[in-house]
Amino acid sequence: MTDTAAEARSVLQRLGVAPAAYKDGALEVRSPIDGAVIGRVAMQGPAEVSDALARAEAAFQSWRSVPAPQRGELVRRLGEELRRHKADLGRLVSLEAGKIVQEGLGEVQEMIDICDFAVGLSRQLYGLTIATERPGHRMMETWHPMGPVAVITAFNFPVAVWSWNTMLALVCGDTVVWKPSEKTPLTALACQAIFDRTAADMGLTPGLASLVIGGSDAGMALVDDPRAAIVSATGSTRMGRAVAPRVAARFGRSILELGGNNGMIIAPSADLTLAERGITFSAVGTCGQRCTTLRRIIVHADVYDRLVPRLAQIYGRLPIGNPLDDGTLIGPLIDRAAFDGMQAALAQAKAEGGTVHGGGRALADRFPDAFYVAPALVEMPAQSAIVRHETFAPIVYVLRYSDLDEAIAMHNAVPQGLASAIFTNDLREAERFMSAAGSDCGIVNVNIGPSGAEIGGAFGGEKETGGGRESGSDAWKGYMRRATNTINYSTALPLAQGIRFDI
Numbered sequence: 067m068t069d070t071a072a073e074a075r076s077v078l079q080r081l082g083v084a085p086a087a088y089k090d091g092a093l094e095v096r097s098p099i100d101g102a103v104i105g106r107v108a109m110q111g112p113a114e115v116s117d118a119l120a121r122a123e124a125a126f127q128s129w130r131s132v133p134a135p136q137r138g139e140l141v142r143r144l145g146e147e148l149r150r151h152k153a154d155l156g157r158l159v160s161l162e163a164g165k166i167v168q169e170g171l172g173e174v175q176e177m178i179d180i181c182d183f184a185v186g187l188s189r190q191l192y193g194l195t196i197a198t199e200r201p202g203h204r205m206m207e208t209w210h211p212m213g214p215v216a217v218i219t220a221f222n223f224p225v226a227v228w229s230w231n232t233m234l235a236l237v238c239g240d241t242v243v244w245k246p247s248e249k250t251p252l253t254a255l256a257c258q259a260i261f262d263r264t265a266a267d268m269g270l271t272p273g274l275a276s277l278v279i280g281g282s283d284a285g286m287a288l289v290d291d292p293r294a295a296i297v298s299a300t301g302s303t304r305m306g307r308a309v310a311p312r313v314a315a316r317f318g319r320s321i322l323e324l325g326g327n328n329g330m331i332i333a334p335s336a337d338l339t340l341a342e343r344g345i346t347f348s349a350v351g352t353c354g355q356r357c358t359t360l361r362r363i364i365v366h367a368d369v370y371d372r373l374v375p376r377l378a379q380i381y382g383r384l385p386i387g388n389p390l391d392d393g394t395l396i397g398p399l400i401d402r403a404a405f406d407g408m409q410a411a412l413a414q415a416k417a418e419g420g421t422v423h424g425g426g427r428a429l430a431d432r433f434p435d436a437f438y439v440a441p442a443l444v445e446m447p448a449q450s451a452i453v454r455h456e457t458f459a460p461i462v463y464v465l466r467y468s469d470l471d472e473a474i475a476m477h478n479a480v481p482q483g484l485a486s487a488i489f490t491n492d493l494r495e496a497e498r499f500m501s502a503a504g505s506d507c508g509i510v511n512v513n514i515g516p517s518g519a520e521i522g523g524a525f526g527g528e529k530e531t532g533g534g535r536e537s538g539s540d541a542w543k544g545y546m547r548r549a550t551n552t553i554n555y556s557t558a559l560p561l562a563q564g565i566r567f568d569i
């Protein structure tokens with residue numbers, strides 16, 4: 067059996083985190099693998115937030131004028147460091163967040179990928195040249211750094227989300243103050259140690275990126291401080307509801323990446339073998355604790371009785387276990403609250419007419435202080451209240467449809483709008499699902515599941531998911547301010563709209 071505490075200590079040491087940072091603090095960090103305490107971290111609050119923002123603001127004054135390709139050099143070096151430390155950092159993600167080894171490594175790979183993306187971007191922060199109605203004039207837009215970015219992150223992607231935000235912010239000329247989830251401070255300490263070493267080796271000004279470990283009081287202090295030009299907050303819709311109006315009240319900019327309730331339509335022409343694989347990875351990967359986890363399957367009546375029993379069979383034989391062991395596909399839930407939330411949701415689903423397959427506690431003898439579960443497949447007669455709610459656990463609700471319009475309407479009739487998918491071999495159905503009258507989500511896939519996004523595309527969703535976009539495409543624009551410039555190189559002063567104003 068793994069000694070998670072000893073392993074966490076040695077990984078942290080290899081990653082260069084000073085032992086003082088995780089030995090004696092008030093916040094006990096428990097591994098979801100076995101419930102053991104793997105670190106004790108000091109909790110910080112509004113005073114430390116204020117100091118970090120002061121440093122970030124000071125660093126911003128010079129960083130904003132460093133040419134973007136030179137800022138990219140820092141990010142390139144960070145990418146190299148992450149490559150060197152991939153195995154250890156991935157291991158720490160597994161120890162602290164309970165992800166299987168493959169997914170821990172995958173998360174670090176995602177950090178490396180965003181570094182590569184951001185380095186390229188550092189030479190591509192383009193503005194437009196725009197046709198002007200006035201002779202002898204030129205109009206263009208330029209993009210400038212915004213200021214310090216407050217990054218608030220969730221437990222389930224403890225390092226990648228920091229990286230998505232920080233690497234873009236840095237090449238855009240912004241500085242960063244990060245408040246990670248209080249459930250995953252050790253991985254945050256490791257990222258910060260890697261950052262600090264790299265920035266110091268390059269002789270860069272201190273304060274470009276810093277870390278404040280704290281609870282929602284620290285988060286709120288970031289949210290309310292006008293020095294945080296942008297608040298990029300990832301977490302539950304409940305958190306977003308608290309954060310968004312406060313940032314808006316001071317006219318700050320927010321990037322919100324909140325809860326999902328991701329659906330998949332299985333059409334009559336679907337390749338069911340492919341669909342089974344897509345469903346299983348999306349619904350049970352990360353033990354159902356991804357914002358993009360598949361939570362609803364809307365199955366055509368013609369294939370329902372073929373697909374659902376096969377899924378129930380697959381669910382019955384999925385390897386649940388220590389996420390560090392080879393072959394495990396389902397690790398633990400993050401904590402007891404997640405387990406209780408799952409059980410309450412299953413009870414409500416039954417009360418709303420559902421038939422539940424699986425969903426019980428697993429491995430309680432071997433890991434009495436941890437929360438492993440069998441993933442649940444729940445057949446529902448209708449899209450009732452519990453189905454419209456995001457329960458952050460491996461529960462997938464199965465619904466039946468007979469007409470595509472009805473399926474799309476059902477798909478969109480939830481408050482969240484993050485990720486979606488259709489499995490079909492019918493071109494018309496696929497295009498319809500991706501059209502303006504199709505899925506209302508930020509991510510719309512065909513013949514692959516809703517989870518497992520890659521870096522090139524913009525990531526985020528609509529409605530209660532918050533509307534933010536991060537990572538790929540032109541998400542960088544969210545980290546910069548746009549200036550429109552009009553230059554007159556003539557000797558006249560013509561006014562727009564032909565207005566005459568002779569003096």
Ligand code: NAD
Binds near residue numbers: 281302309323456
């Ligand atoms: P959470 O909302 O409990 O916490 C997220 C972060 O917000 C933590 O750092 C927490 O300390 C902070 N926070 C909480 N209340 C706050 C407040 N009032 N002011 C400022 N900060 C506050 O979420 P969680 O349980 O860590 O993560 C799971 C949730 O995150 C799920 O709903 C999931 O869908 C969502 N999520 C979304 C995305 C996305 O990209 N859309 C990605 C990952 C997770």
